[in-house]
Amino acid sequence: MKALILSYLRSDPKAARVVPATGYTAHLTLFAAGAMAFLAVFALALSLAAGRLADRWAGELARSTTLRISAPADQMTTQVDRALAVLQQTPGVATARALSLEEQAALLSPWFGAGVDLSGLPVPRLIEIRETETGYDAAGLRLRLAAEVPGAILDDHGRWRRPLVEAADSLRRLGFFSMALIFGALAAMVTLAANAALAANAQIIEVLRLIGATDVYIARAFVRRFTLRGLGGAAVGTVLGIGGVMLLPEASAEGGLLTGLGFRGIGWFLPAIIPVLAATVAFGATSFAARQTLKELA
Amino acid sequence: MIEFDKVAYSYGGGELLSDISVRLAPGSFHFLTGPSGAGKTTLLKLCHGDLSPTAGHVRAFDMDLTALGRDDMAMMRRRFGVVNQDCRFLDHLSVAENVSLPLTVAGHDASQMSGDLKELLEWVGLTDRAGALPPELSGGERQRAALARAVIMSPDVILADEPTGNVDWEMSQRLLHLLVELNRMGKMVLIASHDLQLIRAAKSQVQARVLRIAGRKLQLAGADL
Incomplete structure (x- = not known):
């Protein structure tokens, strides 16, 4: 198999010249590869951004839990102290800290305004829990607290966190699925273009067979050409796609996913794989088309 | 070298060739004659595996052509030099490139054999047309270029379908002389031709046998040709 692939790609300018370079299939392949690579850059950016979001929601929020204590005013301090004692003995709890009334007032300020005095109100007390990497046994802790x-x-935030993480994960999968579709569509287009090129050159194939050309020799001229077109078109499309991503707004807390679409750090090098993938797809599609057509023409 | 064993060939409707058994020995020189549509071109195509018989077996170089895979068939065809009636070329390549194409296909460095190519083009009278494209050639020039392409690899067998059909008498004699020379070098030559004058001229230079297709059968023609 490796030998076959290498024989297809081996540089032989004279072999490449047996097929005329002109024809609409050349432009069609370049355009299709370019357009698909452009779209693939955005699909990749979407997947990576969704992945980052899902990881952040799953990671940061999963390690933060709130314990809410509702008790009569005369028992509140006792129950808070008892809860803190239970939490300190619970494996998987890194820190547990009761929020001060001032901190709770700050949390309520969007609804009641700044400087609200909670001392006279029957508001529950909140304890902020930070988990260790391994986390704690929530079911066991609930049972102990109940007693x-x-x-x-x-409240481990799971109720509202889970759907968000699932949504981000779905978005990430959607991005990768889109990339698979894009490369599938590219394979289909290259196959059609290669079939058209082979059919248009049926007479040339006949002459080459007459003088003893093997299928590999004939296919090489087509495969190499379409692979290079796929690579060239996708390289241009990828550069344009990266340019488009760079023009998107910077990430911000307010914008969430909408403004975080892009690459980070070493991630900017990831789109470089797109032209390579496009060339691989073009190589596979043309090899398949050439094998089929040459078999039919035999 | 080439052996037909009870070969038959049918097109969609009727049978064109029937029960043909013949052995063409290495170094032999044969003409193939018969009326138009008798099956001369079909028989030549059967010889190099361009067509498969509907019955019987064709063997070339001790290989059953019907049993060969496509790659083996390609390798076997390199031992044939074929001149078809329609003389097809790669129209985007020059005459010189077309003539040297079998060398390129076989992996030889055609530039190292430029001397042979030049000599061959001179032989067929195409030195001045070496850089021309095939569509610019006349019918006779195309036939000469096709013959040059067929013999450049010095094949073991030369199959030619009406190779002198579009050339004048002088040129046909030159081409015949080339084929006779190749035959003297041990190459087997099989020429399908209507041209009785050419056949007579060849018989004066070489021991040529004449095969005739008539009534779907192959016969050895009389010596009165």
Whole structure:
């Protein structure tokens, strides 16, 4: 197989010349590869951005939990202290800290305005829990809190975090699926273009066979040409796509995913794989088309 | 070298060739005659595997052509030099490039054999047309270029379908002389031709046998040709 691939790609300018270079299939392949590479850059950027978002939501928020304690005013301090004691003994809890009334007031300020005095209001007390990397056993902790701190409700944010993480994961999968579709469509287009080129050159193939050309020799002229066209077109499309991504707005907390679409750090080099993939797809598609057509013409 | 064993060939409708058995020995010189449509071109195509018989077997160089894979068939064809009636070329390549194409296909460095190419083009009278494109050639020039392409690899067998059909008498004698010379070098030559004058001229230079297709059968023609 390796020998066959190498024989297809071996540089032989004279072999390449047996097929005329002109023809609409050349432009069609260049354009298709360029357009598909352009789209693939955005699909890749979307996948990576969605992946980052999913990781952040899954990582940062998963390690943060809130314990809410609702109790009569005279029992509040006792229950908070008991809850903190339970949490300190719980494996997987890194830190547990009761929010001060001032901090809770700050959290409520969007609704009640700044400087609200909570001392006279029956608001629950909040304990912020930070997990270790391994995390804690939520079910076990709930059972223990139910026994020892009856007014405690453990909220691990899972209810609203899970759908967000799932949505981000779906978006990431969608991005990769889009890339697969893009390369599939490129393969289909190159196959059609290669078939058209082979059919248009049926007479040349007949002459070459008459003088003893093997299928590999004949196919090489087509495969090499279409592979190089795929590579060239995709390289241009990728550069344009990267330019387009660079023009997108910078990431910001307010914009969320919409403004975070792009590459980060070494990720900027990832689109370089797109022309290579496009050339590989063009190589495979043309090899397949050439094998089929030469078999039919035999 | 080439052996037909009870070969038959049918096109969609009727049978064109029937029960043909013949052995063409290495170094032999044969003419193939017969009326138009008798199957001369078909028989030549059967010889080098361009067509497969509908019955019987064709062997070349001790290989059954019907059993050969496509790559083996390609290698076998390099031992044939074929001049078809329609003389097809790669129209985007020059005459010189077309003539040297079998060398390129076989992996030889055609530039190292430029001396042979030049000599061959001179032989067929195409030195001045070496840089021309095939569509610019006349019918006779195309036939000469096709013959040059057929013999450049010094093949073991030369099959020519009406190779002198479009050339004048003087040129046909030159081409015949080239084929006779190749035959003297041990090459087997099979020429399909209507041209009785050419056949007579050849018989005066070489021991040529004349095969005739008539009534779907192959016969050895009389010596009165």
